[in-house]
Amino acid sequence: MPQIQIEDVSISYGSPDAKTTFKAVVGANLAIEPGEFVTIVGPSGCGKSTLLSAIAGLVPYDGRLTINGAAVTGPGPDRAIVFQDASLLPWRTVHGNVRFGLEMQRKPRKFIRERAEHFIEMVGLNAFARYYPGQLSGGMRQRVNIARALAADPQVLLMDEPFGALDAQTREIMGGELLRIWEAERKTAIFVTHDIEEAIFLADRVVVMGRNPGRIKDVIRIDLPRRRTVEMQEEPAFLDLKRRLRAYLAEDLA
Amino acid sequence: MRAPVRARSGRPAAHGLERWAGVIAVLVFLALWEILPRLGVVNEFFTSRPSLLAVAAVEVLASAQYWSDLALTMQEFAVGFGLAVVVAIPMGLLIGASPIARGIAMTPMMALYIAPSMILLPLLILWLGVGLASKIAVVFIASYFPIVINLLAGMDEIDGRLVRVGHVFGASRLQLFSTIHLPATMPHLLVGLRLAVGRGLLSVIAAEIFVSSAGIGYRIQMFGNSLRIDRLLVYALTVSIIGYTMSRVIGLLEERWGARSVS
Amino acid sequence: MTLRRSSWALGLVSFVGLLAIWQAAVSAGLIGAYYVSSPIAVGEAFVAMLREGTIQRHFTASAISFLIAFAIATSAGVALGMAAGMFRTVERTLDPFVWFLYSTPAIALYPLFVAWLGFGRPTSVATAVMFALTPIYANTLTGVKNVSPQLMRMAHSFGARPMDLFVRIALPASVPLIVGGMQLGVGRALAGVLVAELFGANAGLGFSIAYNAQYMRTTKMMVFILLVIVCGLVLTRAMAAVSAMSDRWRT
Ligand SMILES: Nc1ncnc2c1ncn2[C@@H]1O[C@H](COP(=O)(O)OP(=O)(O)O)[C@@H](O)[C@H]1O
Numbered sequence: 165m166p167q168i169q170i171e172d173v174s175i176s177y178g179s180p181d182a183k184t185t186f187k188a189v190v191g192a193n194l195a196i197e198p199g200e201f202v203t204i205v206g207p208s209g210c211g212k213s214t215l216l217s218a219i220a221g222l223v224p225y226d227g228r229l230t231i232n233g234a235a236v237t238g239p240g241p242d243r244a245i246v247f248q249d250a251s252l253l254p255w256r257t258v259h260g261n262v263r264f265g266l267e268m269q270r271k272p273r274k275f276i277r278e279r280a281e282h283f284i285e286m287v288g289l290n291a292f293a294r295y296y297p298g299q300l301s302g303g304m305r306q307r308v309n310i311a312r313a314l315a316a317d318p319q320v321l322l323m324d325e326p327f328g329a330l331d332a333q334t335r336e337i338m339g340g341e342l343l344r345i346w347e348a349e350r351k352t353a354i355f356v357t358h359d360i361e362e363a364i365f366l367a368d369r370v371v372v373m374g375r376n377p378g379r380i381k382d383v384i385r386i387d388l389p390r391r392r393t394v395e396m397q398e399e400p401a402f403l404d405l406k407r408r409l410r411a412y413l414a415e416d417l418a
Numbered sequence: 419m420r421a422p423v424r425a426r427s428g429r430p431a432a433h434g435l436e437r438w439a440g441v442i443a444v445l446v447f448l449a450l451w452e453i454l455p456r457l458g459v460v461n462e463f464f465t466s467r468p469s470l471l472a473v474a475a476v477e478v479l480a481s482a483q484y485w486s487d488l489a490l491t492m493q494e495f496a497v498g499f500g501l502a503v504v505v506a507i508p509m510g511l512l513i514g515a516s517p518i519a520r521g522i523a524m525t526p527m528m529a530l531y532i533a534p535s536m537i538l539l540p541l542l543i544l545w546l547g548v549g550l551a552s553k554i555a556v557v558f559i560a561s562y563f564p565i566v567i568n569l570l571a572g573m574d575e576i577d578g579r580l581v582r583v584g585h586v587f588g589a590s591r592l593q594l595f596s597t598i599h600l601p602a603t604m605p606h607l608l609v610g611l612r613l614a615v616g617r618g619l620l621s622v623i624a625a626e627i628f629v630s631s632a633g634i635g636y637r638i639q640m641f642g643n644s645l646r647i648d649r650l651l652v653y654a655l656t657v658s659i660i661g662y663t664m665s666r667v668i669g670l671l672e673e674r675w676g677a678r679s680v681s
Numbered sequence: 682m683t684l685r686r687s688s689w690a691l692g693l694v695s696f697v698g699l700l701a702i703w704q705a706a707v708s709a710g711l712i713g714a715y716y717v718s719s720p721i722a723v724g725e726a727f728v729a730m731l732r733e734g735t736i737q738r739h740f741t742a743s744a745i746s747f748l749i750a751f752a753i754a755t756s757a758g759v760a761l762g763m764a765a766g767m768f769r770t771v772e773r774t775l776d777p778f779v780w781f782l783y784s785t786p787a788i789a790l791y792p793l794f795v796a797w798l799g800f801g802r803p804t805s806v807a808t809a810v811m812f813a814l815t816p817i818y819a820n821t822l823t824g825v826k827n828v829s830p831q832l833m834r835m836a837h838s839f840g841a842r843p844m845d846l847f848v849r850i851a852l853p854a855s856v857p858l859i860v861g862g863m864q865l866g867v868g869r870a871l872a873g874v875l876v877a878e879l880f881g882a883n884a885g886l887g888f889s890i891a892y893n894a895q896y897m898r899t900t901k902m903m904v905f906i907l908l909v910i911v912c913g914l915v916l917t918r919a920m921a922a923v924s925a926m927s928d929r930w931r932t
């Protein structure tokens with residue numbers, strides 16, 4: 165049975181005066197298996213973040229959206245979000261930030277400390293546990309974000325362009341790191357990006373979204389072997405997928 | 419199905435009851451103030467009541483004395499404040515024009531800017547007597563330092579930012595002053611004026627409470643001593659209205675020339 | 682306020698210069714010592730009163746009133762500001778009262794406090810609280826309203842309850858602005874205590890200024906005036922240091 169089921173989901177935003185509504189996503193259908201890595205690509209404004217927020221339980225939706233068979237009615241400990249770096253608490257150290265989700269779950273102190281240390285080590289920030297976010301590079305801050313989400317022990321990891329603010333090289337390194345961690349933890353992962361290569365490199369399946377109205381256009385299976393390597397990006401199979409996806413996205417821009 | 423997910427913002431939009439919360443709060447406050455003394459829960463002697471206050475207001479406003487008190491207080495304030503503005507602006511611009519002069523003048527001025535000017539009142543009385551002059555002087559001192567200090571702070575900042583640009587275009591000192599310093603100091607001047615108005619008004623009332631035989635401050639003090647809380651409040655509310663009006667006037671000036679970012 | 686650029690050296694020059702001019706003017710007979718005393722006389726009187734314990738007694742009296750008032754104003758200002766920042770209904774309910782306090786020079790209420798509380802510490806404290814409350818409230822409110830919605834959203838996604846949002850996000854995020862409000866409040870609380878003491882009290886720096894003035898003891902009056910000025914400078918500097926520390930959070 166799929167872990168996440170999205171059936172005919174539409175999401176609208178009300179204007180401040182609550183008189184008009186804007187349909188950001190219409191009629192989305194998608195089923196995601198446990199342990200799967202799904203990426204979502206599409207032009208900006210097509211509703212990627214909106215769909216992810218609905219899965220996170222942060223915005224209301226119409227339709228059916230279930231996780232392990234239960235309807236999503238709000239945030240829950242079964243999901244955790246990796247945000248962009250502006251969502252780290254600037255007054256807490258790396259360790260303090262990673263603890264946050266566990267504190268919200270009212271876990272015992274000792275458990276929180278050990279778990280936080282474990283995930284700080286996993287993302288390679290041991291030496292920086294006492295640093296504040298302001299003292300870290302963008303890539304390091306995203307490691308903190310990933311560690312914070314993982315420490316909360318979710319079944320589903322939701323990521324909204326987590327590497328969007330990083331330079332190309334750091335981005336590539338972080339992608340590899342993310343896969344290493346995901347392979348160790350085997351969480352279900354949903355990853356939003358507007359970078360086609362990143363989408364292919366990470367995914368078991370790529371969800372392609374289009375706009376006007378925001379919707380899911382297609383879902384493409386990526387049959388590249390796991391243990392992805394940077395070199396793979398030069399192989400014909402990868403380049404082929406890239407061409408296909410680019411054509412898809414170009415349709416929307418025309 | 420509409421999923422019952424909570425809105426993400428902790429502050430939902432204002433509507434209905436919320437919009438009227440202020441009015442309701444004031445009405446409840448007035449009602450309690452009227453009813454509690456009547457029920458004997460609090461002693462009316464010390465709190466008065468809104469209805470008594472209304473009666474007192476009519477009486478006080480009809481008396482010639484109120485208007486002469488008001489005129490006296492406003493006169494003391496206006497002269498002291500006016501002098502402060504007239505002296506402080508050229509002083510500030512003059513001292514501010516030289517970084518060295520600024521450095522020398524800043525510390526003592528800062529000291530007097532921070533210290534409550536009221537503590538100088540006994541000294542001023544010693545120098546100038548108990549008449550109008552000492553009250554005008556204390557208003558002057560209270561208003562003078564906020565204006566000068568803010569002007570200096572403004573010039574300090576402008577030197578750092580704008581003048582470098584000006585030098586590039588080969589502007590003369592006088593040109594720099596009139597085209598860059600003067601307009602760019604305006605927001606700082608307004609901040610200074612806002613502070614000066616508040617402190618000046620406070621000082622004139624305080625000075626009248628301390629030593630006087632007429633004026634709004636004196637009358638507040640007198641009615642306090644004789645426990646005429648209703649009349650005391652009429653005079654105190656007069657001060658509030660003056661304060662409110664002046665801060666609105668400054669607010670209008672700030673909308674026109676001020677920078678909301680300066681604080 | 683930018684004081685950073687004026688170096689210590691220039692400040693010292695002006696301080697020593699002022700003392701020298703003051704002493705010279707009195708010594709040369711340009712101004713009567715009756716009006717301004719002189720630095721030397723003030724210094725001697727200061728030492729003498731320090732030996733007697735007079736300075737300590739009055740300083741302590743004012744300091745206690747100040748600390749009580751500042752603590753009350755800070756806790757009330759922060760609590761109300763937080764509540765108003767989190768709930769718009771609270772903000773709107775408080776609005777008219779805050780506006781009233783903001784426009785009323787608090788001194789106009791002093792005779793009312795005397796009528797209620799008599800002369801002495803309670804009145805000094807009440808006056809000082811009225812002086813200091815509004816900037817602390819207003820700054821806290823601004824701080825809470827400007828808490829990054831991203832942080833609130835993040836906390837919400839991890840299952841934060843309203844109390845968590847308040848204690849772990851809104852409060853720490855507002856610290857720099859709260860400290861800014863306290864910085865404004867320090868000077869006002871000091872003014873409130875001193876003015877109240879000036880008008881009627883039986884101890885304190887403000888009382889000592891008024892008391893010595895009554896007996897035309899210019900030198901002693903000067904000692905206490907200068908002491909107040911120094912206290913103001915020290916308090917402001919101390920708050921500026923605290924503020925600089927809390928500013929680190931913003932980066
Ligand atoms: N809070 C909001 N209120 C109103 N409209 C919104 C809100 N958030 C996003 N939108 C609109 O919904 C559409 C989809 O936005 P989003 O999901 O952020 O797109 P993407 O992440 O794909 O760039 C856009 O047109 C955007 O303007």
Ligand SMILES: [Mg+2]
Pocket residue numbers: 212213214
């Ligand atoms: Mg987005």
